Amino acid sequence: MPFFIEPVSCGFPSPAQDSREESLDFNALLFKHKANTYCLRCKGDSMKLKGIFSGDILVVDRTLRAKSGDVIVAEIGGAFTVKTLLIEGAKVILHAENPDYADIHMAQEEELVLFGVVTAVVRTLR
């Protein structure tokens, strides 16, 4: 004879009981590769047209291979910079999403020192 293990005070088991799923988990959404993801804080407005503003948290995943069009964090002149990566044939360009900033054209022999690919931007409002 079937019986219910949970004490049910109102007499009926919840009809949704079998449909229960885990609650939404932001860790699963933002940290797909936890050991290889770092968070950096954006300073400045060089990416504002992409909706990335000063103070935003950038989630940077190092497992991904950067493709043209990705927002990436790279090392330029001893500092981290966040830009859109554009690859046009042999040309590698770090494009700022703000007309006030010039694009950075990588010289042919220069190797791009990639820190990682930005996979998410987190901004809290209060």
Place this chain on the structure above:
Amino acid sequence: MIGLCDCNSFYASCERLFRPDLRTTAVVVLSNNDGCIVALSSEAKKLGIKRGAPLFEERERLDSIGAAIFSSNYTLYQDLSDRVMDTLLALVGNREVYSIDEAFFTLKNPTQETVQTIRDEVIRLTGIPVSLGLARTKTLAKLANHEGKRRPSGVRVLYPEEEQSLLKQTAIGEVWGIGRRREAQLVQRGVRTAHDFISKDDLWIERHCTITGLATARELRGIPSIPKEVEKSISLCSGISFEKPKESLEELEQSIACHCATLASKLTKRGKQAREVTVALYTSRFREDYQSPSATVTLAQGSAYTPTLLAAAKVCLASIYRKAPYKASRVWVTYLEEEGVHQYSLFNSEWEQKRIGQEEKLSPVVQEIQRTYGRRALVCGTAGSMIKGDLMGQAYLSPRYTTDWKALPTVH
């Protein structure tokens, strides 16, 4: 084969990860209280600066090359260590963490290319440079790793047919497990290289170097003889060296109380409780009358509760204390068991049972407060003034980049 993955100049590499401006700058990391140099990047090593050197002796030389100096930031190192270890596990499928910057693993029929790929991937995925060495045993893997570190590739697979020639070039003191005193004894008996050592017969080795030395010899001969590291968490330790020597029992009690609070929170985090508490005191190593008294107390029941650990530690302290200028104190908890294991013994008093009940109720509350407001928010009364006085001496501390939202590295 057995591999050893070892992070290169680990603490210095951690300090560099979020400082692109320091990629080619010499980096050194200091011990607690900023006393000695405990880690240095290859640039600093090239200058001839040695691990263990007091900062004040090397200060001028470091400044002259514009070296970056850091206090040790263990929060950062542990987080990055966990990332390296997890990455290695994901790539290789197994690993045995040996220390904060080393892990052993096994790999079937490794080729130079696969090992190279693993090494390059660990570096790409974590940003921490590592070297890999593979051989038939852990002791040989350690030597292979040492070789790998000196190669641009950062890897060395030591095949059995290559072992003899490497052992002939390896000074006995470079072998893992041969300490300085043993090295001196062996050299005196004409054993200069690792090859000389394994050429001796087992009886000779056991007589002069005990059973541990014999295990090392067997390892060098290619026979795995070091058992898998028993769970590292069989003991936890908290220690501090004082800026100024401490003489009074009261001051020492304060430091011990601090250690107990730290250990209690470490235990709780791991879901463990300890059955044994050991306290040790150290006078300065540079004094002729160097002493390091220690004592151990066994608890009737395992505990992860600060007051209980502290009560035990105080008993230890009282039994070893004699007035002397102590430079450091340390507390270990050992004989760890899973939380909630209460083997109610026949002799358990009613008081004991009540105490366990209290602990179970209070511990989560204390941990919650410490989690929310920081580890030092709630401490035993005895720990009091330690917080202000002795935990300083970290003049060059870097931000906790990976564990504090307020300390994230910035990008423009």
